[in-house]
Amino acid sequence: MSKKPSLKDIAQRLGVSTALVSYVLNNKKENRIGKEIATRIRQVASELNYQPNRMAQGLKTNRTRTLGLIVADIANPFSAALARAVEDEAEQQGYTVIFGSSDENPAKCSQLIDTLLNRQVDGLLIAPPAGMEAKLTALQQQRTPFVLLDRYYPSLHTSYVALNNYQAMYHAVEHLLSSGYHRIGLVTFDTTLFHMAERGRGYLTALRDHELPTRKSWLKAVDPCNAAIETAKAIRELTTGAHPVDAVVFASNMLTLAGLQQLIRLHVRVPDELAVVGFDETDAYGLFYAPPTYIQQPVSEMSQQATRILLDMLDAPDRIMQVNLPANLIVQVSSLPQSAVHG
Amino acid sequence: MSKKPSLKDIAQRLGVSTALVSYVLNNKKENRIGKEIATRIRQVASELNYQPNRMAQGLKTNRTRTLGLIVADIANPFSAALARAVEDEAEQQGYTVIFGSSDENPAKCSQLIDTLLNRQVDGLLIAPPAGMEAKLTALQQQRTPFVLLDRYYPSLHTSYVALNNYQAMYHAVEHLLSSGYHRIGLVTFDTTLFHMAERGRGYLTALRDHELPTRKSWLKAVDPCNAAIETAKAIRELTTGAHPVDAVVFASNMLTLAGLQQLIRLHVRVPDELAVVGFDETDAYGLFYAPPTYIQQPVSEMSQQATRILLDMLDAPDRIMQVNLPANLIVQVSSLPQSAVHG
Numbered sequence: 001m002s003k004k005p006s007l008k009d010i011a012q013r014l015g016v017s018t019a020l021v022s023y024v025l026n027n028k029k030e031n032r033i034g035k036e037i038a039t040r041i042r043q044v045a046s047e048l049n050y051q052p053n054r055m056a057q058g059l060k061t062n063r064t065r066t067l068g069l070i071v072a073d074i075a076n077p078f079s080a081a082l083a084r085a086v087e088d089e090a091e092q093q094g095y096t097v098i099f100g101s102s103d104e105n106p107a108k109c110s111q112l113i114d115t116l117l118n119r120q121v122d123g124l125l126i127a128p129p130a131g132m133e134a135k136l137t138a139l140q141q142q143r144t145p146f147v148l149l150d151r152y153y154p155s156l157h158t159s160y161v162a163l164n165n166y167q168a169m170y171h172a173v174e175h176l177l178s179s180g181y182h183r184i185g186l187v188t189f190d191t192t193l194f195h196m197a198e199r200g201r202g203y204l205t206a207l208r209d210h211e212l213p214t215r216k217s218w219l220k221a222v223d224p225c226n227a228a229i230e231t232a233k234a235i236r237e238l239t240t241g242a243h244p245v246d247a248v249v250f251a252s253n254m255l256t257l258a259g260l261q262q263l264i265r266l267h268v269r270v271p272d273e274l275a276v277v278g279f280d281e282t283d284a285y286g287l288f289y290a291p292p293t294y295i296q297q298p299v300s301e302m303s304q305q306a307t308r309i310l311l312d313m314l315d316a317p318d319r320i321m322q323v324n325l326p327a328n329l330i331v332q333v334s335s336l337p338q339s340a341v342h343g
Numbered sequence: 344m345s346k347k348p349s350l351k352d353i354a355q356r357l358g359v360s361t362a363l364v365s366y367v368l369n370n371k372k373e374n375r376i377g378k379e380i381a382t383r384i385r386q387v388a389s390e391l392n393y394q395p396n397r398m399a400q401g402l403k404t405n406r407t408r409t410l411g412l413i414v415a416d417i418a419n420p421f422s423a424a425l426a427r428a429v430e431d432e433a434e435q436q437g438y439t440v441i442f443g444s445s446d447e448n449p450a451k452c453s454q455l456i457d458t459l460l461n462r463q464v465d466g467l468l469i470a471p472p473a474g475m476e477a478k479l480t481a482l483q484q485q486r487t488p489f490v491l492l493d494r495y496y497p498s499l500h501t502s503y504v505a506l507n508n509y510q511a512m513y514h515a516v517e518h519l520l521s522s523g524y525h526r527i528g529l530v531t532f533d534t535t536l537f538h539m540a541e542r543g544r545g546y547l548t549a550l551r552d553h554e555l556p557t558r559k560s561w562l563k564a565v566d567p568c569n570a571a572i573e574t575a576k577a578i579r580e581l582t583t584g585a586h587p588v589d590a591v592v593f594a595s596n597m598l599t600l601a602g603l604q605q606l607i608r609l610h611v612r613v614p615d616e617l618a619v620v621g622f623d624e625t626d627a628y629g630l631f632y633a634p635p636t637y638i639q640q641p642v643s644e645m646s647q648q649a650t651r652i653l654l655d656m657l658d659a660p661d662r663i664m665q666v667n668l669p670a671n672l673i674v675q676v677s678s679l680p681q682s683a684v685h686g
Contacts, residue, residue: 005485049481051457066458068441075427077420077626084418087444091451096458098411098441101430108434114394115409115439119462138392142348261629283420284627286604 005048013044025050066096067310068116069125070109072150074101077282078253078297079127082149085303086125093311095122104224106131117144123310125149130192145313149306151195152322159313161306161323165195168295168327169202172249172277175293175329177210180338181247181275184212185238187231187259188251190221199251199279218245222255231258232265239268246275247335253280260288271341276334293335296328348391356387368393409439410653411459412468413452415493417444420625421596421640422470425492428646429468436654438465447567449474460487466653468492473535488656492649494538495665502656504649504666508538511638511670512545515592515620518636518672520553523681524590524618527555528581530574530602531594533564542594542622561588565598574601575608582611589618590678596623603631614684619677636678639671 007025011018016037023033024041044050069086071079083099090097100116102109106129113135116124123145128136133153139146140158152160176184186203189196200219207214218238222230238245250256256278260270268274270290278285278294285292302325309321350368354361359380366376367384412429414422426442433440443459445452449472456478459467466488471479476496482489483501495503519527529546532539543562550557561581565573581588593599599621603613611617613633621628621637628635645668652664 049485051460066462073427074417074430075420075423077418077423080418080420080423084416084444084446087417087446096443096454098443098455098458098462100439100441101427103427103430111439112441115441117394119409119441142392257626257629264630282626283600284625284630286600287607287627287630289632 005045005050007050009048010041010044010050013048014040016041021045063314064120064122065094066098066119066121067123067125067307068113068119068121069097069099069149070112070116070127071099071101072127072129073103074099076254078150078280078299081281081299082127082303085300086149086307088300089304089307093307095307095311102129104129106135110135113139122314123147125306125310127151128153143317145310145317147306147310147313147321149302151193154194157320159309159319159321161302161309161325162195163297163302164324164326165198166202166205168329169199169249169251170206171202171327171329172295173203173206173212174210175331176247176249176275176277176335177206177212179275179335181335182212183218183243183245183247185218185220185245185248186251187220187222187234187238187248187255189224189227189255191224196251203249215243217241217243227254228258231255232262235259235262235268236266239266239274246338247277248274249277250279253278253282255279256292256294257282257284260284260292270334271336275336275338277329278334281330288334290334291332293332294330296330298325298328301325348388348393350393352391353384353387353393356391357383359384364388406657407463407465408437409441409462409464410466410468410650411456411462411464412440412442412492413455413459413470414442414444415470415472416446417442419597421493421623421642424624424642425470425646428643429492429650431643432647432650436650438650438654445472447472449478453478456482465657466490468649468653470494471496486660488653488660490649490653490656490664492645494536497537500663502652502662502664504645504652504668505538506640506645507667507669508541509545509548511672512542512592512594513549514545514670514672515638516546516549516555517553518674519590519592519618519620519678520549520555522618522678524678525555526561526586526588526590528561528563528588528591529594530563530565530577530581530591530598532567532570532598534567539594546592558586560584560586570597571601574598575605578602578605578611579609582609582617589681590620591617592620593622596621596625598622599635599637600625600627603627603635613677614679618679618681620672621677624673631677633677634675636675637673639673641668641671644668 007018007021011021021041024038067090071083073079087097100112109129125147127150148158148160152162188200220234250259270276276292278292281296305323350361350364354364364384367381410433414426416422430440443455452472468490470493491501491503493505495505531543563577593602613619619635621635624639648666
């Protein structure tokens, strides 16, 4: 990259000392120097499009008013919505956000953490992939301020803001039950991530608490790397065979989309032949012929709280805050009571 | 932020000089010092989770292998897809990407440019909002390497990679014409952004070249800040009244989604009563009862080319490359030939 205009360039242009230029541009009190020369210095700085080197400044002040955000997969609308909400909150607080996407890859996530810290962000918001425990522990030992967002590890004592995933799923199953559905399947991911495990636990516990039948074949855990195809297969199996379900809950937005597309392909009518509860909000739901009931995450509140907790931690990195937020169940046509569907 | 482990901490732990630690960790040749002590230094650095201060290093080497990306609105799936594709390409080239979102706000975009440059990114990829000409001109004068992505300003001589928007829209109108539709409306944004203007020009020129009727009331330019409501109103006006259209083209993904939702609400049957051509790909299209024909942007190719051009410019910032890529028209049910629809 070519040379940027420096304090020296401005000083030479005006025939004054570099120290004087620095003095003026660093906004120190000007009563000790002439107003006219201060104005001229600012003018020339603006003409040359002079940019103070914040990195060099950062080395001195140790605060850059920049936050780093690492999302799980920026191409996922949930990640994008989180990023947008974090930005809005940070902007209100006078902070700029720079972000990266780990693509659910722990090595990439670690590298992004290092990249952002080396760029002197004041702190980090991280929606971590599986397998980040060691790196996060090291960050904590260094007293780097960070807040986990959307996901966390029960084995680590870190700040986080996440959904109460267990309760969200438990409530969704209870809703189906009260709408008259009793053979309820779940399509989730095959992963060690705690937040997905909690969704599975909510489903199973709700079934057991209400003495509903459970079957191994009704809990489909698909490979995240092959989700569309495996979800299509799961839907086919859940809706046919000796023990078909009368309702399906999906544990993520991508699974919901893949599932609804397969139901269109198989001509399974929702909710007449199958009730559906989706996860997360997406623009797509508005185009499905039977607007789906779904578990809505409080994305704005989640992002706001995480940002605020992080800003508090900049002064007190050992102050651990853990927040589990409740979900909303948005009830629409896809889970109409059986009585309404079948008269 | 608390103190990070420094070279001095490592030196003190081992009772050696800071200079020796720096010498070893900066990967200089080790033949002048003992292998054993070099190994011990690396060990302690790893135990303490020592991170070299790349900012300080950046001041020396002027290359950080980091690229900055500024998208228009990270909550828009098109922006998210671009970001993901840039990341994939940069990773292949050994670069890390950090990004920000301007929310179509030129002041925020300028601030992000400064933030990223102050964090010593090697160069920038920018999908700029309206009103960025002065800032971009200043960047060019400083010889900062940047490539515009998706959007550009015809008045500026900068590198860019964008869609041939004029051609894309022209081709979509010709497709509708050859499918038997002759009263064709357009829903676009009311904006000064050149890429949107080009879509409008493509629509009007295609109609004129084929001597199709044009009407002012068939070209709806909606306010980007109130797009959902104004699109709904536009669709109502286009499908009713004295001069209803028989086909509508949308100039963006968000407009397509809002339009399809309104068609569902109004019970306008696609393609029987109205043919539709959308813009961009989204997961949502798969849930609409009549899979929509749409103009597909080559997102991967666009991102790849822009990233490669930027990497070339790191060595030669004055080497301007301008690329207009062709769109694909993905033909589906929503624009079936009139003869097929009406027998």
